[in-house]
Amino acid sequence: xxxxxxxxxxxxxxxxxxxxxxxxxxxxxxxxxxxxxxxxxxxxxxxxxxxxxxxxxxxxxxxxxxxxxxxxxxxxxxxxxxxxxxxxxxxxxxxxxxxxxxxxxxxxxxx
Amino acid sequence: xxxxxxxxxxxxxxxxxxxxxxxxxxxxxxxxxxxxxxxxxxxxxxxxxxxxxxxxxxxxxxxxxxxxxxxxxxxxxxxxxxxxxxxxxxxxxxxxxxxxxxxxxxxxxxxxxxxxxx
Numbered sequence: 487x488x489x490x491x492x493x494x495x496x497x498x499x500x501x502x503x504x505x506x507x508x509x510x511x512x513x514x515x516x517x518x519x520x521x522x523x524x525x526x527x528x529x530x531x532x533x534x535x536x537x538x539x540x541x542x543x544x545x546x547x548x549x550x551x552x553x554x555x556x557x558x559x560x561x562x563x564x565x566x567x568x569x570x571x572x573x574x575x576x577x578x579x580x581x582x583x584x585x586x587x588x589x590x591x592x593x594x595x596x597x
Numbered sequence: 598x599x600x601x602x603x604x605x606x607x608x609x610x611x612x613x614x615x616x617x618x619x620x621x622x623x624x625x626x627x628x629x630x631x632x633x634x635x636x637x638x639x640x641x642x643x644x645x646x647x648x649x650x651x652x653x654x655x656x657x658x659x660x661x662x663x664x665x666x667x668x669x670x671x672x673x674x675x676x677x678x679x680x681x682x683x684x685x686x687x688x689x690x691x692x693x694x695x696x697x698x699x700x701x702x703x704x705x706x707x708x709x710x711x712x713x714x715x
Contacts, residue, residue, distance in 0.1 A: 522706075529601075529690045529706035530641065573640070583694060584631065585704055587641040 488513040488576035495592040498564045506559040506591050508574030513554055517576040520585065521548065521559050525570045530587075533559065533572070569595045599625045601693050603707035610681055611715055618676045618710045620691030626671035627693035631704070632664075635688040647674050681714045688712075 491509040498504040510519065518537050522530040534541055534548045536557075541548040547560040561568055573590040577583060600623040610616050620630060629648050633641040645661075647653040647668035655661045665677040674693075678685055692706040 524641075527688075527709070527711075529603075529692070529709050531706065532703055535703075583629070583704075584643060584646060585692070586643060587633075589640050 488517055488578070490574050490576065490588045492572075492574055492588065492591045494589065495594070497594050497596065498561075498568075500566060500595055500597050501563050504561040504564045504568070504593065506561075506572050506574075506593065507556065508558070509556045510574065510576050511555040513576045514578065515554075517578050519548070519550060519554075519557050520575045520577050521546070521572060522575065522585070522587075523568075523570040523572045524590075530573065535577075564593075564595045566595050566597060569593060599623075599693075599695075599705045601627075601691065601705045601707040603689075603691060603710050605710060606708065607711040607713075609713045609715065612682050613680055615677055615679045616681055616712060618678075618689055618691075618712075620674045620676070620693070620707055622672045622693040622705070625693075625695055625705075627674075627695060628671065629694045630668055630674040631692045631694075632666060632674075632676050633690045633692070635690060635709075641690060644676075678712065681712070683714045686712055686714045 488510050520535040521533040524530045536548045549558045571590040571592045602621045604619045632644045635641045644659045645653045645655045647666050649668050649671050653666035668674040688709050690709045692704045694704045
């Protein structure tokens, strides 16, 4: 499995942008980079995924480094509801698409 | 997005008893379901992968005789914790995925089941 490194925790102010980094230097060429988040006492929720190009959806943007060894999840305007643990997960196709969770980054949002 | 439900949402049982947890995909057919366990302040740990109609594949270190998984239909998988002990107390989460093994298939997670063994 590709190993990931994320900050244990980050803080943000409400209405400000948040950049959540992830290092995945051992990622293979066919691994998609997935981001999920988990609110307290809930199951994880899909945020976004990408392979090489930057991706945008209604929840967030994903910026992928040219060498694919790192990526950054961008929340454009943090809200209190975005307080969660964010997981960056390279998903290997030949493992049946299993999602192997690392420690993630706990994001707190201050009003 | 698709919805995955779990039942019960929480359960308390006595040591030595067995507990069954259900995971259902409500509006799609799930060819593959996954079971995770999460202890407080820790990340999710994948326990097993189950494909409809076949035996589950367990991750290293997970006792298959203790954690029985059945995936008898495309919308239902069950996890039975047999002879539960206090150390089995945890948050159990299932997820479901449609289609084949391609990376583009999104996984949908259930809300989790909190198991407390007294």
